Amino acid sequence: MTTISANLQAVRARLEAAIRQAGRQPGEVGLLAVSKAKPAAAVREAAACGQRAFGENYLQEALEKIEALADLDLEWHFIGPLQSNKTRRVAESFAWVHSVDRLKVAERLSEQRPEGLPPLNVCLQVNISGEETKSGVHPYRLSALAAEVARLPRLRLRGVMAIPEPLDEIDRQRAVCRRVRACYDGLCRAGYALDTLSLGMTHDLEAAVAEGATLVRIGTAIFGERNPL
Numbered sequence: 001m002t003t004i005s006a007n008l009q010a011v012r013a014r015l016e017a018a019i020r021q022a023g024r025q026p027g028e029v030g031l032l033a034v035s036k037a038k039p040a041a042a043v044r045e046a047a048a049c050g051q052r053a054f055g056e057n058y059l060q061e062a063l064e065k066i067e068a069l070a071d072l073d074l075e076w077h078f079i080g081p082l083q084s085n086k087t088r089r090v091a092e093s094f095a096w097v098h099s100v101d102r103l104k105v106a107e108r109l110s111e112q113r114p115e116g117l118p119p120l121n122v123c124l125q126v127n128i129s130g131e132e133t134k135s136g137v138h139p140y141r142l143s144a145l146a147a148e149v150a151r152l153p154r155l156r157l158r159g160v161m162a163i164p165e166p167l168d169e170i171d172r173q174r175a176v177c178r179r180v181r182a183c184y185d186g187l188c189r190a191g192y193a194l195d196t197l198s199l200g201m202t203h204d205l206e207a208a209v210a211e212g213a214t215l216v217r218i219g220t221a222i223f224g225e226r227n228p229l
């Protein structure tokens with residue numbers, strides 16, 4: 001068994017344990033394998049073990065992998081910061097974008113989504129930990145952005161994504177995840193038909209699942225440590 005297949009099995013077991021611990025149902029939480037900074041061969045190995053959804057942060061690198069793996073039926077999620085001059089290739093090549101945080105980017109993605117493809121699934125990225133990151137819409141701006149994005153014809157608003165600051169203790173992780181969940185619940189109460197809370201990485205998977213994540217984004221625990229780019 002290769003390292004990646006062993007890691008993937010361990011992550012699936014960890015996810016199942018977290019789901020059980022949280023009193024949730026098996027299958028309620030999907031696994032996005034984050035393959036940034038890893039070669040196409042690594043993705044191919046994970047795909048051979050049944051993993052279908054992959055997350056990428058850097059457009060050029062992602063496009064090379066998407067092309068190299070076009071013989072596989074994979075679902076690509078763009079999860080990195082997205083500048084408005086890079087939207088076209090994202091709209092053409094990905095099934096999902098998790099990092100929509102401003103209207104201009106959303107409008108371009110909608111305009112540029114090719115006719116022959118289904119609408120692009122999007123999550124709105126919320127800046128939940130304050131000033132440390134520049135990415136993400138502030139929670140108080142979220143509902144206004146949702147209203148604008150929901151009107152765009154070639155996008156399908158699916159939910160909310162966040163990258164909480166790294167914290168060691170699970171109680172503190174859970175407190176931040178709970179705030180993301182509150183943002184998500186607020187949009188659901190406002191009438192948006194959402195189904196995706198994209199939350200949880202290698203270090204806080206359990207906290208995210210406990211607080212209601214429906215899609216965890218796991219890189220290191222599957223593919224190993226990344227070399228700094």
Ligand SMILES: *Cc1c(COP(=O)(O)O)cnc(C)c1O
Nearest residue numbers: 034079201202203217218219220
């Ligand atoms: C890199 C990355 C991940 C995966 O992080 P790990 O700690 O390696 O599991 C998840 N989400 C986003 C947005 C990332 O950039």
